[in-house]
Amino acid sequence: MAAFNTGQTTDMTQTFSAHFYPEGFADSQTVMVLLDASGWLSFQAFDKKYRCPFNRVTVSDRLGRSPRFLTLPELGRLETRDNDFVDMALRHFGHQGERTLWLPKLERAPLWILGLLIVVVVTGWATYRHGIPAMARVTAPLVPDKVRELAGNEALGWMERGWLTPTQLSDERQQELRQTFDRHFGDQLTGLNVRVLFYSSDAFGANAFALPDGTLVFTDQFVELVNEAEFLAVAAHEIGHVQHDHGIRGIISSSALVAATLLITGDSEALSEIIVTAPYALAQLSYSRDMEREADTAAMELMLAAGLDRKAFASALQKMMDSHGAGGDGSRAWEEYLSSHPATDERIQRFE
């Protein structure tokens, strides 16, 4: 509305419109406030004259087009939408509220917004791609073994309740597999708390997995599907997960991801109002794929050290894929984003 002539200091009495709320009551009256050149606010409300020096007034920061609140000590509050006028008055009288004027300016400058958007997207991507996995790699060794044990037991108990049933393999067969396992990898497992378990599972089919505490689980269906070399190849991959502490790193990175987004958006309530869980799930799957690749690399090294042919891993993957009924050409690029493992064809190629 009204505005100071910039730079001029002589005789610049100006007015702006506001709502006045007297101290102590939820009463309201629309008033025209006069700000004179000597820096006094004055207006008339409820049949009374009010006067207050502008530099004693507390002014709320500008925030978009939302109204500003001026607190007049002992008198009450003024609410006005005349943001430009208030800003100019702050500048003109060197009011302490002038200090915060840069922030709202930033919030309204398209170029700054664009620049900061790029900063946010780049740092966000870097944190998600590199920062969080690196942080997980550094902090995982600090986690006491007791936590691994708890997490491993918890995971196994959970699967035993739902998907795993006791193994149907004979004791001799289990013994034989464990001995083969020890013969090839025994001397590379020092410091790792690895144990091998067998379970039957219709839900998982031919499958193997590593738990945070170093437990390796192989399903009967898997053992019956593969030959000895293939069993050892997949075992090497699972040992890779244990070597790199993937269980704990996965837990750390997914909780760090949630914590970081909560901190940044700072609004847990709004998060629950709008479904934003889909991007999360996708992000966590990408961490999982990175760890699978790392375990594949570890498997190659282990097999090399144990004098095994790494092609066995490729044929094991092929057999597992066939047994799960996946079409040979089913690994299109976009499917990778929805998968916890990299495309099988890509993995097979690495080992051929």
Place this chain on the structure above:
Amino acid sequence: MTSQSLTDTPVTSRPSLKPIPVAFNGRGGEYFGIWIVNIALTVLTLGIYSAWAKVRNKRYFYGNTDVAGASFEYLATGGQILKGRLIAVAVFVAFSMMSSFISPEVYGLFMLAFMAAMPWLINAGLRFNARYSAYRGVRFRFTGTYWAACKAFFLYPLLGMITLGIMMPHAMHYAARYVVTNHAYGNKAFKFDATVRQYQSVVLGLVIGIIASIALIAIGFSQVSIPLMLVGYLAIYGLSLAFKPLLFNVYWKGVNLERNRFEANMPVGRFIWVFISNSIVVALTLGLAFPWAQVRLAHLNANSLTFLHAGNLGSIAASQAKEMSAVGEELGEVYDVDVGFGI
């Protein structure tokens, strides 16, 4: 625009209530700028600015909510919120470090103590939020007690579950009444006159709808009709979303203060549309449309409410009770239970 009248309307006649629409004046584009600056500064200060960011976000939604010509004010400072968050982080770190040293029994004891502190934390959050919210220069207050919060948020919902949902409408009604009637604006307490029956009819309607949908799915299953099953699943999803607007309407119609009330009319279909389209757009833009989605929801909330002014707001005085700074008040903010009071 004066809205004070010192002479109260006679009690004998029906008080004449003047309907005034509640307005939300925020804009998605404008809020985007504020939001992105908040995030950038939070990232650049390694998270410390998030406390001030929270204040700015909250002030944006308060300041743009207009009831009878006046907006809401959020008065908490970033410093207060940072203090609460630092305490919470310290407690969390101490807690998780301890977990590896102490026996499971002692750890369980700590967990129990934390659970016992929950009602207190919820109250602290509500108290903090109310105390730093103002309208027409007069602050809100929250005065709930530990035991009542226990009943409202834990015991009654538990009872509702034990009785397989039969007591659930009672529990929901109790929780809503607890929150509303323990709030005060200045020296006047809010009242709540929604009935258990209203909550029962909302719940009953949804249960019937869900049973019908399940029947539809079963029929679709037996006739191997995929479209029929799909309709059943979509109906269940829609019904679960319908819960919020139906409760919103019952809740706000029940809130009153010195004969001032609200008319609430959130259209169920509109809410479901806004919710689903918001979710899709936010997911497709990897979160960048979040400010736009929030503003859109705020518009819907405000447009669904009409303030019925009894003309006596001006006579409400600010509370004279000198409030003591409660220990851990800032901590309550961390837990952030916004029960949807003050929109």
